[in-house]
Amino acid sequence: MSLPNALPPDLLRALRDKTETLWVNDRYQPRAQGDFEGAETMQQAAARLQRHADVMARIFPELREAAGQVQSPLLPLAQLQAELDTRQGAAGTWYLKCDHALPVAGSVKARGGFHEVLSFAERLLDAHAAKTGDAVPALDSAEARALFSTYTVAVGSTGNLGLGIGTISAALGFRAVVHMSSDAKQWKKDRLRANGTDVVEHAGDYARAVDAGRQLADSDPHAYFVDDEQSEALFLGYAVAADELAAQLHAAGRSVDAAHPLFVYLPCGVGGAPGGIAYGLKQRFGEFVHCVFAEPVASPCMLVQLASGSDAPLSVYDIGLDNRTEADGLAVGLASPLVAPLMRDLLAGVFTVEDDRLFRDIHALATTENVLIEPSAAAGFSGPRWLTDTAAGLALLDRIGARAALPHATHVLWSTGGALVPQAEHDRFQARGLALSTAAAH
Numbered sequence: 119m120s121l122p123n124a125l126p127p128d129l130l131r132a133l134r135d136k137t138e139t140l141w142v143n144d145r146y147q148p149r150a151q152g153d154f155e156g157a158e159t160m161q162q163a164a165a166r167l168q169r170h171a172d173v174m175a176r177i178f179p180e181l182r183e184a185a186g187q188v189q190s191p192l193l194p195l196a197q198l199q200a201e202l203d204t205r206q207g208a209a210g211t212w213y214l215k216c217d218h219a220l221p222v223a224g225s226v227k228a229r230g231g232f233h234e235v236l237s238f239a240e241r242l243l244d245a246h247a248a249k250t251g252d253a254v255p256a257l258d259s260a261e262a263r264a265l266f267s268t269y270t271v272a273v274g275s276t277g278n279l280g281l282g283i284g285t286i287s288a289a290l291g292f293r294a295v296v297h298m299s300s301d302a303k304q305w306k307k308d309r310l311r312a313n314g315t316d317v318v319e320h321a322g323d324y325a326r327a328v329d330a331g332r333q334l335a336d337s338d339p340h341a342y343f344v345d346d347e348q349s350e351a352l353f354l355g356y357a358v359a360a361d362e363l364a365a366q367l368h369a370a371g372r373s374v375d376a377a378h379p380l381f382v383y384l385p386c387g388v389g390g391a392p393g394g395i396a397y398g399l400k401q402r403f404g405e406f407v408h409c410v411f412a413e414p415v416a417s418p419c420m421l422v423q424l425a426s427g428s429d430a431p432l433s434v435y436d437i438g439l440d441n442r443t444e445a446d447g448l449a450v451g452l453a454s455p456l457v458a459p460l461m462r463d464l465l466a467g468v469f470t471v472e473d474d475r476l477f478r479d480i481h482a483l484a485t486t487e488n489v490l491i492e493p494s495a496a497a498g499f500s501g502p503r504w505l506t507d508t509a510a511g512l513a514l515l516d517r518i519g520a521r522a523a524l525p526h527a528t529h530v531l532w533s534t535g536g537a538l539v540p541q542a543e544h545d546r547f548q549a550r551g552l553a554l555s556t557a558a559a560h
């Protein structure tokens with residue numbers, strides 16, 4: 119373990135006090151593309167999702183209309199921007215990338231999770247065909263299901279990854295086991311159990327649930343563990359979102375170039391989803407896209423890891439934080455050791471956000487745009503303000519040469535979860551957001 123004094127004293131104090139903070143990454147190189155050297159590429163991941171789109175449309179009726187594509191809308195945010203943008207449009211135009219509405223999984227976890235389970239299923243079928251000498255069976259054939267039923271797909275999760283992996287695994291015929299942390303929401307456990315997934319609850323946090331799941335799966339040759347802290351298949355599946363966003367920005371007439379920079383604000387838990395997306399965006403848009411992560415004040419694991427300047431693991435507990443937040447999707451104490459090093463030179467910065475602000479912002483989104491999301495999904499909403507209204511943000515814009523182009527910038531707030539949240543939960547979230555907003559107005 120590194121010592122917390124690896125962090126600058128002012129930063130450490132702000133983090134310990136849970137004061138909302140922007141950390142600007144001195145090592146950020148706008149032209150860096152991340153030196154990811156995996157067994158596959160994001161193009162292969164995109165091709166895999168494409169290859170199985172027909173099967174996905176057959177097993178999930180909600181994907182039929184989209185021909186099996188797991189995609190989400192890009193929504194202009196004129197009303198929300200009028201409410202929250204301190205610059206009132208003078209610093210660019212806001213959009214919402216609606217991954218809260220991704221079909222089947224209802225969260226950003228869909229692309230990565232589906233990609234990983236599909237790639238495991240392919241490997242099993244290929245090995246099976248090599249053994250029998252027959253053709254590779256179709257993914258949704260009776261033969262494939264019979265094979266899959268002898269395997270368990272396991273995952274550790276604060277909730278949404280479990281929902282994604284559990285749902286597709288069960289639909290393909292696997293036995294699914296989701297190891298959940300004590301902070302996972304009850305409705306997520308209930309929903310998984312109703313889908314036929316085994317839910318194992320662990321006292322302790324997300325890392326404990328992942329570790330327990332990994333150990334159980336290791337001891338069973340017919341178990342496959344989706345490792346949220348280490349998985350390349352998840353990472354590349356998330357990266358595929360970049361192509362989708364590129365097509366949507368193009369369709370909306372939004373250029374991305376030196377005169378039209380793109381800023382993307384991504385809620386970060388362990389780092390896999392935002393890291394994969396940031397990596398994909400860098401491959402796609404190079405020096406013209408700038409990614410910023412957002413984390414709860416109690417769980418800034420990526421901020422702490424990157425600001426330490428070292429690959430030696432440093433957790434939020436190590437600096438005296440408790441990792442307790444209402445943003446359950448982001449309640450992670452230690453950043454992914456796969457993703458953190460990749461972000462070292464391709465991430466512009468990380469900011470923290472108080473839970474109360476998350477509730478105010480989901481309430482603002484509901485009242486202005488009539489869109490309901492979960493608290494974690496609003497973590498990035500103060501991103502534009504951090505960049506354009508603080509000395510640190512403006513210094514960053516100057517360093518990357520993006521300040522003059524701000525009026526033509528596109529800001530994408532990445533919304534990461536919410537479509538499966540029961541109405542009663544939304545009602546509670548909104549009531550709390552309303553109460554906080556009313557209190558703040560007085």
Ligand SMILES: *Cc1c(COP(=O)(O)O)cnc(C)c1O
Nearest residue numbers: 278387388389390391447534535
């Ligand atoms: C998982 C999750 C994230 C972040 O993804 P990580 O891979 O954990 O960083 C963000 N928002 C929601 C709603 C999530 O479920």
